[in-house]
Amino acid sequence: MPTIQITLIEGRTPEMRHRLISDVSAAAAQALEISVEKVTVALYEVPADNYGTAGVPRALA
Amino acid sequence: MPTIQITLIEGRTPEMRHRLISDVSAAAAQALEISVEKVTVALYEVPADNYGTAGVPRALA
Amino acid sequence: MPTIQITLIEGRTPEMRHRLISDVSAAAAQALEISVEKVTVALYEVPADNYGTAGVPRALA
Amino acid sequence: MPTIQITLIEGRTPEMRHRLISDVSAAAAQALEISVEKVTVALYEVPADNYGTAGVPRALA
Amino acid sequence: MPTIQITLIEGRTPEMRHRLISDVSAAAAQALEISVEKVTVALYEVPADNYGTAGVPRALA
Amino acid sequence: MPTIQITLIEGRTPEMRHRLISDVSAAAAQALEISVEKVTVALYEVPADNYGTAGVPRALA
Numbered sequence: 001m002p003t004i005q006i007t008l009i010e011g012r013t014p015e016m017r018h019r020l021i022s023d024v025s026a027a028a029a030q031a032l033e034i035s036v037e038k039v040t041v042a043l044y045e046v047p048a049d050n051y052g053t054a055g056v057p058r059a060l061a
Numbered sequence: 062m063p064t065i066q067i068t069l070i071e072g073r074t075p076e077m078r079h080r081l082i083s084d085v086s087a088a089a090a091q092a093l094e095i096s097v098e099k100v101t102v103a104l105y106e107v108p109a110d111n112y113g114t115a116g117v118p119r120a121l122a
Numbered sequence: 123m124p125t126i127q128i129t130l131i132e133g134r135t136p137e138m139r140h141r142l143i144s145d146v147s148a149a150a151a152q153a154l155e156i157s158v159e160k161v162t163v164a165l166y167e168v169p170a171d172n173y174g175t176a177g178v179p180r181a182l183a
Numbered sequence: 184m185p186t187i188q189i190t191l192i193e194g195r196t197p198e199m200r201h202r203l204i205s206d207v208s209a210a211a212a213q214a215l216e217i218s219v220e221k222v223t224v225a226l227y228e229v230p231a232d233n234y235g236t237a238g239v240p241r242a243l244a
Numbered sequence: 245m246p247t248i249q250i251t252l253i254e255g256r257t258p259e260m261r262h263r264l265i266s267d268v269s270a271a272a273a274q275a276l277e278i279s280v281e282k283v284t285v286a287l288y289e290v291p292a293d294n295y296g297t298a299g300v301p302r303a304l305a
Numbered sequence: 306m307p308t309i310q311i312t313l314i315e316g317r318t319p320e321m322r323h324r325l326i327s328d329v330s331a332a333a334a335q336a337l338e339i340s341v342e343k344v345t346v347a348l349y350e351v352p353a354d355n356y357g358t359a360g361v362p363r364a365l366a
Contacts, residue, residue, distance in 0.1 A: 001356060001363070002313040003247055003286065005190075006333065007066075007103050009306055014232045018240045020336040025238035027332035028311065031325040036238050040284070042190050042247065043233035049075045050104035051306060055086035055097050057079045058306070062173060062180070063130040064308055064347065067150065068188075068225050070123055081153040085126070088149035092142040093134065101345070103308065110197045111226035112123060116208035116219050118201045119123070125186055125225065127251075129310075129347050136293045140301045147299035158299050162223070164186065164251050165294035171319045172348035177330035177341050179323045184253055184295060184302070189272065191246040203275040207248070210271035214264040215256065234245060241245070249312075258354045262362045269360035280360050286312050287355035 003040050004028060009058060010045035017043055064101050065089060070119060071106035078104055125162050126150060131180060132167035139165055186223050187211060192241060193228035200226055247284050248272060253302060254289035261287055308345050309333060314363060315350035322348055 004024060012020075021041045029036040048059035065085060073081075082102045090097040109120035126146060134142075143163045151158040170181035187207060195203075204224045212219040231242035248268060256264075265285045273280040292303035309329060317325075326346045334341040353364035 001284075001358075002311050003284065004329070005310045005312075007306075007308045007310075008337070012337065014242065016337065017232050018235075018243065020333060021233075021235040021240050022238040023332040023336040024309070024329055025235065027328040028325060029238075031328045032313070032317065032321065037236070039238065040236045040245075040247065041234070041238075042229055044105065044227065044229065045233065046103055046105065049078050050082075050106065051102070052079075052082040052086070053098070053101045053306075055083040055090075055100065055102075057082050059075065060079065062175075062345075063128050064345065065146070066127045066129075068123075068125045068127075069154070073154065077154065081150060084149040084153040085146055088145040089128065089142060092145040093130070093138065101306075101308065105227065107225055107227065110200050111204075111228065112224070113201075113204040113208070114123075114220070114223045116205040116212075116222065116224075118204050120197070121201065123223075125223065136303070139293050140296075140304065143294075143296040143301050144299040147296070151299075159297070161299065162184075162186065162297045163295070163299075164290055166288065166290065166349065167294065168347055168349065171322050172326075172350065173346070174323075174326040174330070175342070175345045177327040177334075177344065177346075179326050181319070182323065184251075184297075186251045187268070188249045188251075189246050190249075191276070195276065199276065203272060206271040206275040207268055210267040211250065211264060214267040215252070215260065236245075258364065261354050262357075262365065265355075265357040265362050266360040269357070273360075281358070283360065284358045285356070285360075286349075286351055288349065288351065289355065 001038055005042050007044045009048055062099055066103050068105045070109055123160055127164050129166045131170055184221055188225050190227045192231055249286050251288045253292055306343055310347050312349045314353055
């Protein structure tokens with residue numbers, strides 16, 4: 001606790017995804033004044049066909 | 062806001078997924094009396110081995 | 123299948139939430155060319171303190 | 184109802200995933216004293232680069 | 245890992261929710277052949293106005 | 306995009322939750338090299354009866 005779930009468009013390098021996990025975990029732990037050991041992060045990558053704002057898929061935007 | 066997340070069995074064409082994003086966004090905006098610009102949709106496709114009702118994976122149903 | 127999850131700021135009337143469930147279910151069924159009986163919707167209401175874009179909680183925006 | 188969503192590291196066999204769906208559905212139905220027909224399970228598999236505790240991606244742990 | 249998220253209609257006793265967490269965790273650990281220490285469960289309770297199948301809110305069904 | 310969802314035990318002050326939204330948004334934007342305007346965060350607070358690791362609800366731990 002807490003559990004952090006991040007949905008993002010696929011295509012980032014493993015290094016960028018590792019950094020995302022590391023930096024978001026650290027930020028959450030600091031904001032909540034808890035140990036980073038308590039934080040879990042999962043990334044859900046979706047293709048640009050599967051994500052859209054205002055009804056427009058990212059693949060077409 | 063709102064954020065809409067849809068889990069579905071993989072295998073639909075990009076065109077069908079685009080239409081799903083578009084139509085669900087429009088329906089949500091109209092029901093909530095907000096601009097469609099405020100609506101975000103993400104689709105999570107899972108294989109038929111990963112989804113089941115009544116304890117039976119779709120792949121076996 | 124599909125399962126639709128909608129996160130929204132709390133405060134809508136039950137009637138508006140019922141309409142959201144009904145209209146989004148119908149739109150998804152039509153877009154996916156399936157029976158509406160197959161669609162499940164869950165609404166997750168969060169307070170304005172718990173939702174933000176660009177780092178700004180809705181409660182302060 | 185209920186809807187159960189399980190995030191796990193990718194790599195399990197289909198047989199193990201089928202058993203996970205079956206056994207978790209049965210356990211939930213029994214604990215809630217409902218029919219297993221009412222239970223839906225979805226599995227979200229993520230690569231080891233996309234999951235981490237304490238800020239450390241599983242791929243590096 | 246794994247992270248299990250269960251959405252259910254509100255109204256169960258704490259004892260029933262505790263049993264749900266306990267039994268589902270045990271079932272998942274056994275199915276995946278891992279220690280139960282690795283399993284996390286979160287329950288999301290929603291009112292009957294906020295959940296529906298076939299477009300019909302549970303509150304009206 | 307990205308959409309960040311954080312599940313945590315209820316009980317934090319609004320100020321702490323605002324800081325969590327702000328700091329996690331900033332960390333994600335920096336790690337992904339995108340504008341913070343693109344980041345959305347939602348917090349889902351659950352009671353200690355509804356969250357558990359190793360099969361033990363937090364309320365009993």
